[in-house]
Amino acid sequence: MLIERLKFKVAPNLRENFIYxxxxxxxxxxxxxxxxxxxxxxxxxxxxxxxxxxxxxxxxEQWKAIPQAYLQTIKD
Incomplete structure (x- = not known):
């Protein structure tokens, strides 16, 4: 198993909305x-x-197999 860890700094009053x-x-x-x-x-x-x-x-390999174009559409 592979574990990806992402850390974010979020203002406490925006945290719940960020997670949602x-x-x-x-x-x-x-x-x-x-x-x-x-x-x-x-x-x-x-x-x-x-x-x-x-x-x-x-x-x-499975994680990296997600097309970058797909990831970009999610980010936008």
């Missing part, structure tokens, strides 16, 4: 790929502006 939008956009899009296993959201207890996303993939 991330789930609505990225989690739904990534779930279309069969080797996407799971995602977790961690909020730091020490730094309320820090949000960490843990994304689990079956293999590095």
């Amino acid at each position: 939008k991330y789930v609505q956009i990225w989690t739904i899009a990534l779930a279309e790929y069969p080797k996407f296993l799971a995602k977790e959201v961690w909020i730091s207890l020490n730094d309320h502006t820090e949000v960490t996303l843990i994304i689990c993939w079956a293999t590095l």
Whole structure:
């Protein structure tokens, strides 16, 4: 299994909205790929502006097989 870790700094008053939008956009899009296993959201207890996303993939090859053009359309 491969674990992707993404850290973001988000103003505490925007944190819940950030997490909601991330789930609505990225989690739904990534779930279309069969080797996407799971995602977790961690909020730091020490730094309320820090949000960490843990994304689990079956293999590095499967993660990297997602077309960049597709990822770009999600970002836009």
